[in-house]
Amino acid sequence: MDDIVKQALAKWPNVPHCTGWLLLDRRGNWRMRDEAAQAAGAPGEPIRHTALLGFINRNYEADDAGQWFFQNGPQRVYVELGYTPFVVRLAANDPSGQLTLTDQADAAFEPSAVYLDDEGGILFTNRSTPARVAVLHDHDLDLFSEHADLASDGRGGEFRWRDGAVLKLEPVRKSEVEKRFAFVASPAAYAATNPDNASR
Template sequence: MDDIVRQALAKWPNVPSCTGWLMLDRRGNWRMRDEAAQASGSPGVPVRHEALLGFINRNYDCDERGQWFFQNGPQRVYVELGYTPWVVRLSADADGALALQDQAGNAFEASAVFADDHGGILFADDHGGILFADASTPPRIAVLHDHDLEVFADHAQLADDSLSGEFRWNNGVVLTLEPLRRDDVASRFGFVQSPAAIA
């Protein structure tokens, strides 16, 4: 969190939070949602300003109820999620080494991989070895950007049902592709997809 945000929180600790105004879409784009966008259910306008994107990404966090938010100075802006709290891009370098990077530009280390019943691929990052062992700290879950499904397929061996198989990760690590219902993702990984819906 930025120092300026910490200072604003200390100075104005009781600023009401807001919901519905910011969305992280299925492709990792931050979107501003005015009243018309919220009323129509549209995703809103993509944020393009680089400094603002950096500010959002640095001040993106989760509360104790699994609601993700952007701490905008003293105000907590709860985020509507297009799917998961993280969206990752998958790339392979010239030597075939794979890298996952989240929407904030940070490395994402895959510890598990899932295929949902809508054709989406998800990765879990286990925070250094606690995957599913500590329910109080759920692993980060990220959906793979759909433009990178071909890269994924180049390193996966899928069963006929396309919901199971194996994914060949770095250093000879093979991750078992596990089936997962899209409707179960939020509860299994401890996040709220729409804070506005429960506000």
């Protein structure tokens, strides 16, 4: 967390939180959602400002309930998630061809497990504590398939990561991902149904 954010929190500790205004979409884009976008259930406009994107990524964290938020100075801006709290890109670096995963903040993501959901999405968890879950950007599914062997029933298999490491490709239902990996996809909906735990 940026020092300027820590200072703002110390100076104004009771600023009300907000929900619904910021979205991380399925492709790792941060989107600003004004009142019209929220009312229409639209994803909102992509944020393009490089410095703002860096500020969001550096101050992106989760609370004890599994709600992800951007700490904007003294205000906690809860994030609506298009799927998972992180979106990763898979690349084969030249000239070695060694695979790499990076998240939406361009940080390295070291996978510890890989999952195939029932809609064809690929999910990774990493080695952090607690583990973070990320969905693979759909543009990278072809590269993933070059390094994966699916089981005959299409519900599992193996992923050849690198340095000889092979990760078991485990099946998971998309509808169960949020609960299984302990995050809240919609803090706005969570606040509406959990008034005692709603953001202040």
